Amino acid sequence: MxxxxxxxxxxxxxxxxxxxxxxxxxxxxxxxxxxxxxxxGSKSITNRALLVAALADGRSTVRGPLRSRDSTLMATALRSLGTTIDEASDGTWRITPGPLRGPTGVDCGLAGTVMRFLPPLATLAEGPVRFDGDAQAGLRPLATTLNSLRLLGARITGNGMPFQVHGTGRLLGGAVAVDASKSSQFISGLLLSGARFEQGVVVRHRGAAVPSLPHIDMTVGLLRAAGAEVDDATPDTWRVAPGTLAPLDMDIxxxxxxxxxxxxxxxxxxxxxxxxxxxxxxxxxxxxxxxxxxxxxxxxxxxxxxxxxxxxxxxxxxxxxxxxxxxxxxxxxxxxxxxxxxxxxxxxxxxxxxxxxxxxxxxxxxxxxxxxxxxxxxxxxxxxxxxxxxxxxxxxxxxxxxxxxxxxxxxxxxxxxxxxxxxxxxxxxxxxxxxxxxxx
Structure with a gap:
């Protein structure tokens, strides 16, 4: 219905x-x-798996993904950036990475996973990537993501919706301190693309307690499933070493x-x-x-x-x-x-x-x-x-x-x-x- x-x-x-x-x-x-x-299937796992698969070295297979507005927005954005996402008759997605490229536009809708996870990936694209979303999207906290990327070497125009990431095909990366007390997605977004940064990424939280910590654990688990070297042994600190990501083969x-x-x-x-x-x-x-x-x-x-x-x-x-x-x-x-x-x-x-x-x-x-x-x-x-x-x-x-x-x-x-x-x-x-x- x-x-x-x-x-x-x-x-x-x-x-x-x-x-x-x-x-x-x-x-x-x-x-x-x-x-x-x-x-x-889980929206949180689906959208993380899509992004990791788009950065992997080879084709991933994801069974039972969620089909909803948020996951469609993520898949559409990744396709526009050069990723191939094929859907089999049984609903399985097969995701083949391609060279990330602009110019293109990303519709974030009202999806926090899109507006906070994709800007770090967009820094790795060749060309500009413009982000916009629903009217209410402009009210959601976003400055932490954009300012963190600037500190890591990205050039970004704008401080909220709409904004533009000027991708150069690379990002230096390194260490950055963030206040993620309003959303754990600020940390997850940096970690998900961190292995592809030249120096990897070290994210240190500074502020009141991070909400929704299980979502960061989910991010770390998916990265490790793709072979990433992640160190989360120190409280409020997460390190992702630079390196390649292996394709995923998983059920949602x-x-x-x-x-x-x-x-x-x-x-x-x-x-x-x-x-x-x-x-x-x-x-x-x-x-x-x-x-x-x-x-x-x-x-x-x-x-x-x-x-x-x-x-x-x-x-x-x-x-x-x-x-x-x-x-x-x-x-x-x-x-x-x-x-x-x-x-x-x-x-x-x-x-x-x-x-x-x-x-x-x-x-x-x-x-x-x-x-x-x-x-x-x-x-x-x-x-x-x-x-x-x-x-x-x-x-x-x-x-x-x-x-x-x-x-x-x-x-x-x-x-x-x-x-x-x-x-x-x-x-x-x-x-x-x-x-x-x-x-x-």
Whole structure:
């Protein structure tokens, strides 16, 4: 099922007013949800694998990649720079590197992995590479990436969207200090291309704690899988030695952060949801969802088939989400329907994501009758009876899925732009509806 969102319009007619509402009525149920939901591959792993493969010495094979707006933007950008990406009938991608070249343009959309991972690679292209994106992209922190590249020898015009990297086919590289307290992607972006810099790269973090450290572990793991020499033994310091990268041959894990709202659906309805192929070991931050839901009263077990979450009731939680900030909208939605207050801490950096997620969650949950207060680094949530209303997404896919989760237990919630989930999970609406109202 494909849904298309259009700007709401009204036309005054002589005898009547016609109103068009393109919002999505979130399915609700009074019953316990019981379902098995297969989610596609990880966006974070897919986009990292694409970039490493584009710099490798030979053709890579990537099975089960995510096809979403973010991964399409990454693949399109790499193709424009000279990489060949062929798709087999079974969905496998075969990526063949080519000489990186400009002039070309990169559409970042609203994808942090594109706007922060590709500029370092663009310095290795022969010719200029212009970057632009969605209107909201200009609000996302980016100066750390651009200034770091300048310190490493790159020439860049502009300090935010749009900007241009003047590629010369090489970058000196070396050591650089960065403040990555707003996003771990500042570090990952430099590391991913670092082996191709003449002196490699040494990235030292200076500032408050880096959020989402598991994502840097993911980056390091992929680089090592490609044969890169990476030293991360010193806290807040990462070294990538100069050298060639071997082609990848890998399967992409299911996206565990995209799976989180489905597992949470079991928790809030007292049901049971299974996500197949849940990995036993992973660097994905989304794996933390099972322990967080368990802290709120749910139970989970993993078998060869997958991970299953069951629940008979939920309590509030006091949890530090600093390393797993992407789960905050899901946990906030669950907390708004739990028994007892919750404190979500360590996520001040979410104010610089696709939208200011803390302000957005406060505004939208309170707009449905909830009681959410922002703190310096998170949210304090006191459950109250919620009522029907419109849930605004702010072009943020995680906000959209949080609205769907609340709508599961609050009839009459309308999500204003469910199509924004195409960023990482294009079939979300269909999967969600099938979970709530399975075909008979």
């Amino acid at each position: 494909t849904l298309h969102a259009h700007r709401n319009t009204s036309h005054n007619q002589p005898t009547e007013q016609i109103l068009t509402d393109t919002s999505w009525p979130a399915p609700s149920t009074e019953s316990a949800v019981r379902a098995t939901v297969s989610v596609p 894990e299911p996206d565990l952060s995209n799976a989180a709202p489905f597992l949470a659906a079991a928790a809030v309805t007292g049901g049971s949801v299974t996500v197949p192929d849940w990995p036993e070991r992973t660097t994905q931050a989304g794996d933390a969802i099972r322990e967080i839901l368990a802290a709120m009263g749910a139970t989970w077990h993993r078998t060869a088939h997958g991970l299953t979450v069951t629940s008979t009731g939920l309590t509030g939680v006091d949890v530090d989400l600093h390393d797993v900030g992407e789960l905050t909208p899901t946990i906030a939605a669950v907390a708004a329907m739990a028994e007892g207050p919750s404190t979500l801490r360590g996520v001040a950096h979410l104010r610089g994501h696709e939208t200011d997620r803390l302000a957005a969650l406060e505004r939208e949950i309170n707009g449905l009758g909830g009681a959410v207060t922002q703190t310096d680094d998170g949210l304090f949530i006191t459950p109250r009876p919620l009522h029907p209303g419109r849930w605004h997404c702010y072009a943020d896919h995680r906000m959209a899925t949080a609205g769907a989760l609340i709508g599961l237990r609050v009839p009459g919630v309308r999500v204003d732009d469910i199509t924004t989930t195409a960023k990482t999970l294009p079939d979300f609406a269909q999967l969600w509806t099938s979970m709530v109202k399975p075909s008979r």
